[in-house]
Each structure stands twice: as C-alpha cells, then as structure tokens.
C-alpha cells in the first residue's frame with residue numbers, strides 16, 4: 001500500500017510529499033487510530049479522553065462478555081427470550097430505591113427517551129434557568145423539538161418559584177415537568193429554584209435530568225451534586241443520569257423511577273434505537289455491583305478514588321515522577337471535568353517539566369504525538385503533568401514518555 005503510494009508519487013508530475021521514510025509511514029498506517037492515552041491533565045472526567053476509566057472488576061466483566069457468546073437476551077432459568085436491561089435492573093433498584101430501572105446507550109439518550117415517553121402535546125414545563133446546553137451541541141430546546149414536545153418556559157433565568165409551575169399546570173394544561181441539573185455551571189446571588197421534593201408535590205410526573213449520576217452516599221467531594229436516591233425518594237417519575245460521569249462506569253444512560261413511567265419508556269419505539277451494547281452493559285453491571293459497599297466503590301471505582309486521594313499518595317507519585325524525568329513538583333488545582341462540579345477545586349501537586357523560558361506548546365505537542373501519548377496541562381506558560389489522573393503503574397511509563405519528548409523537543 002505504502003510502496004504503491006510512493007511509486008505513484010514518484011511518477012506523478014506533481015510531487016505531493018517528498019519524505020521517503022516509507023517505514024515510518026507504513027508504521028503509522030498500521031497503528032490503530034483509537035489508542036491508549038496517559039491523562040496528565042488532572043481533569044478526572046475528561047470527555048475528549050474517554051471520560052471514566054473503568055474499575056478492574058468492570059474491565060474483567062467487559063473482557064468476559066467480549067470473549068464469546070453471552071446470555072444477553074436469554075433468560076437462563078426459563079429458557080425463553082429475556083431482556084438485556086434485566087442484568088442491571090435489580091442492582092439499580094437496590095442501589096437507588098426506585099421501583100424499576102432501564103438502561104440505554106448514553107445520558108443524552110436517556111433524557112430524550114424520558115421526554116418522548118412521558119410528555120404530552122400540551123407541553124413540558126422547564127424553568128428558564130434550566131434551558132441549558134450540556135456540551136457537544138446538546139441543547140434542551142432542540143431535544144424537546146426532536147421529541148415533538150412543546151417547551152413551556154416558566155419563571156426567569158435566575159428565579160423560578162413553585163407558583164410559576166402551578167400556573168403552567170392550571171393555565172396552560174402542562175402535564176409534565178422537566179428539571180435539568182445545571183451540571184456545568186452555577187448561578188449565584190439573587191437566585192431561587194424549587195427543590196425536587198416540592199416539584200414532585202404538584203401532582204404531575206416530574207422528569208429529573210441529573211446528568212452526573214452521583215450514587216455514592218458519604219463521599220464528601222460529591223456533596224454539591226444532587227444524589228440519585230434523593231430524587232427517587234422525592235417521587236420523581238423518572239430520574240436520568242450518565243454511566244460514565246461521576247458513576248465512573250462505561251458510557252450508558254440510566255433511567256430509574258416509578259414502574260409505570262419506566263414501562264412507558266420500555267414500550268417507546270425509541271428504546272430500540274438507543275439500545276446499549278453488551279460490552280458497556282457488562283461493565284456497568286460490574287461497576288454498579290461495587291456500589292453495594294460504598295467504601296469499596298470509593299477504593300475501586302477510579303473516578304471516585306481520584307476525587308478522594310489522600311495528599312500523601314499524590315505527593316509520593318509526584319515525587320517519583322519528578323525524580324524520574326527531572327521535573328519540579330509544584331502545587332496546583334485539578335478539576336473534575338465532564339460537566340460536573342464546575343466549582344470544585346482539587347488541590348494537589350503536579351510536576352512542571354521542560355524549560356520555563358520556552359514555548360510550552362512545543363513540548364506539549366511532542367508529548368501528544370509520542371508513543372505512548374501523554375496529554376499534559378499547560379498552566380501559566382508551563383507544561384504540567386498531574387499525577388491525580390495517572391494510575392500508580394503509569395508513573396514510570398509517563399516518566400519515560402516525558403524523557404523522550406524532552407529530547408525530541410530540544
């Protein structure tokens with residue numbers, strides 16, 4: 001292939017590329033496009049880097065499901081056709097206290113399905129402060145248009161009261177309320193929102209789009225995120241959240257709620273188009289199983305572990321990395337990312353590398369195009385590698401990648 005290409009180049013009157021290093025070219029062509037990346041950014045849920053790394057138990061479950069056939073849609077006891085979300089239904093019910101549960105391929109799909117299945121032509125009431133864009137162009141008004149449901153705006157950007165929703169129900173005949181968590185931003189000052197408990201007291205079904213999906217109780221850093229079980233206990237008809245944000249599992253969209261509402265989703269034609277694959281389903285089941293013991297989840301689910309590392313662990317990793325690549329340990333602030341906890345600052349050490357007087361993008365480019373790839377963070381004109389988002393056994397590999405990039409960049 002590469003040889004044929006080179007022959008064509010040499011005989012062509014127009015020379016396209018005069019680099020005769022055909023071996024490098026052939027290697028690049030054979031290299032997979034989707035590759036492992038060392039995340040040195042300190043952003044724990046980095047959407048561009050694949051969001052949540054999986055727990056060991058989830059990796060094993062995915063590998064087992066990939067290996068051969070599985071009972072994906074076969075009920076082994078009865079010997080009849082089963083349903084794929086049966087594998088996580090009981091776990092989700094147990095962990096959230098909901099009556100029933102359903103999984104689809106991502107959080108956006110869960111929100112779309114919930115709206116399409118529950119809302120009626122009279123429209124859905126949404127606070128003006130919650131008509132948001134999540135990222136990747138996923139905007140609430142567009143989602144409602146797609147679901148064929150009129151958007152009934154209530155309240156104002158900064159203040160929405162219970163009476164605003166009551167008026168939408170009594171005067172405009174609204175039959176459903178949608179609450180959307182302000183995942184990736186916060187509002188301060190003269191603001192007012194209606195708590196989920198009061199929304200659920202209005203007598204119409206409430207869809208609660210939580211986005212991040214914090215399942216673990218008792219994790220201090222998650223205190224600012226709405227917990228799934230609170231919305232379930234409040235009586236939300238459907239609670240939607242992501243599998244690969246704060247839950248720390250594979251890409252998936254989870255719906256939990258009342259049996260009628262979940263049944264309406266299950267019967268909706270969209271559910272077939274949003275079906276989850278067997279590999280993420282296997283990873284999700286194993287991840288959820290870890291939550292049965294909250295302390296175990298904090299230790300073994302990487303996202304939770306990274307958010308709650310003790311300072312000594314991070315200091316030790318930073319020292320090891322700095323010693324191996326000649327960098328300097330500095331104190332910095334890491335972020336959660338993935339549109340969750342936008343204000344939370346994770347203080348900790350990072351390793352500053354390279355010459356502080358040189359353009360940091362040269363070294364960052366060398367790291368990003370190296371093998372293995374390491375994505376650093378550039379802060380105040382310096383290239384930083386944050387050990388929070390590197391696994392313990394990635395420190396040596398990262399140090400070697402840094403040494404090579406330092407050589408290449410000089």
Ligand SMILES: *Cc1c(COP(=O)(O)O)cnc(C)c1O
Pocket residue numbers: 106107108109111134180181182183184209210211212241242243244252253339
């Ligand atoms: C992230 C998010 C979604 C979409 O979830 P994905 O898993 O990214 O598809 C939907 N709603 C809210 C409020 C979110 O924060």
